[in-house]
Amino acid sequence: MVKLGFYGAAGEVTGSNFLIDTGEHKYIVDCGLFQGADEITEHNDEPFAYNPSEVEAVVVTHAHLDHIGRLPMLVRGGYKGPIFTTEATIELAGLVLQDALDLATHRHERTGKPLLFERVDLQRTLEMFQAVPYHQRHALLGSDGFTLYDAGHILGSAAISVEAGGKRIVFSGDVGHAPNVLLPQPETGFAADVVVTEGTYGGREREDKLDRLAVIREAVDWVTERKGVLLVPAFSVERSQELLYLLNTLFNKHQLPKIPIFLDSPLAIEALQVFERHQELYRKDVQQVRRVDDDIFSFKGLALATSVDESKAINEQAPPKIIIAGSGMMEGGRIHHHLKRYLGWPNTYLLVVGFQAPGTLGDHILSGASTVNILGERIPIRAKVVRADVFSGHADNSELLDWLHGLRYADNAKVFVVHADADKTALFEENIKRAIPHVSVVAPELGQVTEL
Ligand SMILES: [Zn+2]
Ligand SMILES: [Zn+2]
Known part of the structure; x- marks a missing residue:
C-alpha cells in the first residue's frame, strides 16, 4: 500500500513537502520553507516528521x-540521495537558497535568531542536484520513476508525475497563470490515479480585465505627472524579469517616458543571466522578440543596483523615478529602505504585483493599515497603494479547473487540495467535484498520512 504524507502546504500556502512511501521506497516531492506569520514560520524550527536519511530521492x-527552502535542512538531517529537477530550477535554486542564507545570516547577527542551516549544508545540497529535462521519464528505484512537465509558473517550473508502487501521483507544483509574460501555458493531459493540486486561488476568479502593459503605463504616467516615485516590490525570480520585459516592450513602442528606472535587487540581477541561458523555455512569441531585440530585459534609462552603494545612490536621484526591489512580500530586502523613505509621501505609487501571505508587511499594507513599522520606525501610509492581480504567477479558479480537467483520471481517482489557506479551500473543493464528478476531493491537514 502506497502512503502519501502531507508535511507542508497542507491547510496553508507555504512549506510544500510531501512524502511518498511505497513500503519499499521513500521519495519526497518539494521541501519548502514555511513563510508568513510567526505561527506558520515556527514549523520551520520543528524536526522533520520522518527520518531524512531513509528518503531515497x-x-x-x-x-x-x-x-525548496528546507532542502538544506533535509541534507543537514541526513538526506544523502539525489535532488532531481530541471536545469533552470537548479540554477535558480542556487541563487535563491544563497540569498535566503544571506538574509538569515544578517538577521542572525542583528537579533540572534538561530540559522536554519549553514553554508556547508547549502553547498552539499547544491552538489546533490541532478538535471532532468521535461517529458523524459527518469527512473527511480525498482519500477518507480517520474516525468516533469512545464508548469508555466516560473522559469524551469514543473508539474511532476511520479509512478511509485504502481500508482501515478501527479503533483501540480504551482500552476502558472496563462498567458504568462514569458512562459508557455501550463501543460496538462497526463494520466493520474492521484492528484496533489495547488489551490492558491482556488474558488476565486481574478479580475484580469486590464492588461499588464496598461497597468504599468497608468502607474508610470501617474508618477511622471506628479514627479513621484513608483515602488514595485517584486519577487526576484520571474516577476522582476517580467516587469523588465514589459518595460522593455513599452520602450520599444516609444510609450515609456524618459524617467530613471532602477532594479534594486542583486538576486533578480543574477537571475537575469539564468533566464538568458534558457531562452528555449520562453514562449514562442517571446523567442521571436528575442531574435530581433538582443536584450529583452534592458533598455535606455534602466540601472541595475547590485552593490549597497549603488542601492543607496538611488536616493540621490530626484523623482520621478521607478524602483523595483525585493522582497516580494515586503518582508525584508532593499524594498524596506525605499518603503521607509517613500510610503509616507502622497506622490508615491506602490504597485503590489505579487501574492502577499497573511501576516507579511505587504499583507498589512494591502489590508488598509494607516501606519506600519519598518526598520524600527513607525511610518504613516500616505502613498497610493494599488494591487494588480493581473501579474499573479498563479492560475485562478477557472484556470486551475481547466488544468485539472485536462488530466486523464483512473477510476476512483483522488484529488488532494494543498497550497491554499484552510478557510478558502471549501469552495474550490466543491468546484472540482462539479467539474470532475467521478473523483474524490480532500483537503488534507498538516501531518496527515493517507493510504492511496
Ligand atoms: Zn508555491
Ligand atoms: Zn511558486
Missing part, C-alpha cells in the same frame, strides 16, 4: 523558497 517542482 527528492524531486523538486520549482525554485521558489516555499518549495
Whole structure:
C-alpha cells in the first residue's frame, strides 16, 4: 500500500513537502520553507516528521523558497540521495537558497535568531542536484520513476508525475497563470490515479480585465505627472524579469517616458543571466522578440543596483523615478529602505504585483493599515497603494479547473487540495467535484498520512 504524507502546504500556502512511501521506497516531492506569520514560520524550527536519511530521492517542482527552502535542512538531517529537477530550477535554486542564507545570516547577527542551516549544508545540497529535462521519464528505484512537465509558473517550473508502487501521483507544483509574460501555458493531459493540486486561488476568479502593459503605463504616467516615485516590490525570480520585459516592450513602442528606472535587487540581477541561458523555455512569441531585440530585459534609462552603494545612490536621484526591489512580500530586502523613505509621501505609487501571505508587511499594507513599522520606525501610509492581480504567477479558479480537467483520471481517482489557506479551500473543493464528478476531493491537514 502506497502512503502519501502531507508535511507542508497542507491547510496553508507555504512549506510544500510531501512524502511518498511505497513500503519499499521513500521519495519526497518539494521541501519548502514555511513563510508568513510567526505561527506558520515556527514549523520551520520543528524536526522533520520522518527520518531524512531513509528518503531515497527528492524531486523538486520549482525554485521558489516555499518549495525548496528546507532542502538544506533535509541534507543537514541526513538526506544523502539525489535532488532531481530541471536545469533552470537548479540554477535558480542556487541563487535563491544563497540569498535566503544571506538574509538569515544578517538577521542572525542583528537579533540572534538561530540559522536554519549553514553554508556547508547549502553547498552539499547544491552538489546533490541532478538535471532532468521535461517529458523524459527518469527512473527511480525498482519500477518507480517520474516525468516533469512545464508548469508555466516560473522559469524551469514543473508539474511532476511520479509512478511509485504502481500508482501515478501527479503533483501540480504551482500552476502558472496563462498567458504568462514569458512562459508557455501550463501543460496538462497526463494520466493520474492521484492528484496533489495547488489551490492558491482556488474558488476565486481574478479580475484580469486590464492588461499588464496598461497597468504599468497608468502607474508610470501617474508618477511622471506628479514627479513621484513608483515602488514595485517584486519577487526576484520571474516577476522582476517580467516587469523588465514589459518595460522593455513599452520602450520599444516609444510609450515609456524618459524617467530613471532602477532594479534594486542583486538576486533578480543574477537571475537575469539564468533566464538568458534558457531562452528555449520562453514562449514562442517571446523567442521571436528575442531574435530581433538582443536584450529583452534592458533598455535606455534602466540601472541595475547590485552593490549597497549603488542601492543607496538611488536616493540621490530626484523623482520621478521607478524602483523595483525585493522582497516580494515586503518582508525584508532593499524594498524596506525605499518603503521607509517613500510610503509616507502622497506622490508615491506602490504597485503590489505579487501574492502577499497573511501576516507579511505587504499583507498589512494591502489590508488598509494607516501606519506600519519598518526598520524600527513607525511610518504613516500616505502613498497610493494599488494591487494588480493581473501579474499573479498563479492560475485562478477557472484556470486551475481547466488544468485539472485536462488530466486523464483512473477510476476512483483522488484529488488532494494543498497550497491554499484552510478557510478558502471549501469552495474550490466543491468546484472540482462539479467539474470532475467521478473523483474524490480532500483537503488534507498538516501531518496527515493517507493510504492511496
Ligand atoms: Zn511558486
Ligand atoms: Zn508555491
